[in-house]
Amino acid sequence: MKPLSVFIIEDEPLIASTIETALKKHRYYICGEADNANDALKDIYNLAPDLVLVDIQLEGYKTGIDVAIKLDELDIPYLYLTSQTDPKTILEIKQTQPLGYIAKPFTEAGLISSIEVAWNNYRKISQDYLLFSSNNQTHKVKQSQILYLKAFDNYCYIVTNTNKYLVPKTLKHLEKQINKELFVKTHRSYIVNITKITSLELQHVILTNIKIPLSQANKSKIKQLLKL
CATH class of the missing domain: 2.40.50.1020 (LytTr DNA-binding domain)
Structure with missing residues (x-):
């Protein structure tokens, strides 16, 4: 079975490396990484990953939420990586459609289980339902x-x-x-x-x-x- 291809958007090198190591250990395929919104979107257009892990707080003036809005338009599923729980961030998150959230700090087991549960639920819905935007x-x-x-x-x-x-x-x-x-x-x-x-x-x-x-x-x- 083809491994799930994952793109990681994370501006803290240590966290990005930890995620990559954990996913490779569990036979996920890392198709790309970026630490800012512009580079991430440019690569995602070309690589078309199955799933994106998006850190909300990124370097530069664009946040992970800006990336998420584009991913919604592209119908590419994603999970947020976040330690942000302030009311403004929560309000902005509500304008997007993530599969779920992975709270920092996380354990390897917590990271993998969050991805597997979210992806399994997404596959079930995508087989039975079609999600799309109109008007x-x-x-x-x-x-x-x-x-x-x-x-x-x-x-x-x-x-x-x-x-x-x-x-x-x-x-x-x-x-x-x-x-x-x-x-x-x-x-x-x-x-x-x-x-x-x-x-x-x-x-x-x-x-x-x-x-x-x-x-x-x-x-x-x-x-x-x-x-x-």
């Missing part, structure tokens, strides 16, 4: 309730029986987040919930009374999936 609101929709996803330039529509959300992400980006056993691509611009398909036509799949384009390249694959 400045964060939504959590059960994947089984989604009918289809449709590309729209650099945006994407997520359609359920009751709602149609316009999401500021590409179809390719969202394709990485959905349950591969539940969804299938019918056309370069459409991904459909397999369980919602009621019939096939020559150039369309039918979802009750909705027609979705079907490309010739995807037809045989979908026929096979429906048989299974």
Whole structure:
């Protein structure tokens, strides 16, 4: 199984080294490190880690919370490293969506257990639900309730029986987040919930009374999936 890739953002070298040693000991892969927000974001864009550990208090005028806001936009999960509990910091943290917090000082056992519990919970939610932003609101929709996803330039529509959300992400980006056993691509611009398909036509799949384009390249694959 591929090890979890972790990016560490910590401006205290001793703490950063302690974290790296502990994670490597438990077979995590450290894909990168940074001690400030600007370098961290530049590297994260290129490395696309599975998980980021973010110290709230960083060198420079940008804090870990500034990094977290960008990570939320990129849909990259993260945990805060913090010894900050003042009211102003807590208020700022509430504007972000971390998987959790690792309080300093921490033990190796505490660090590893915090990461494992947070990641396990995240995996469960990501398999059952799709988290996304639309109209400045964060939504959590059960994947089984989604009918289809449709590309729209650099945006994407997520359609359920009751709602149609316009999401500021590409179809390719969202394709990485959905349950591969539940969804299938019918056309370069459409991904459909397999369980919602009621019939096939020559150039369309039918979802009750909705027609979705079907490309010739995807037809045989979908026929096979429906048989299974």
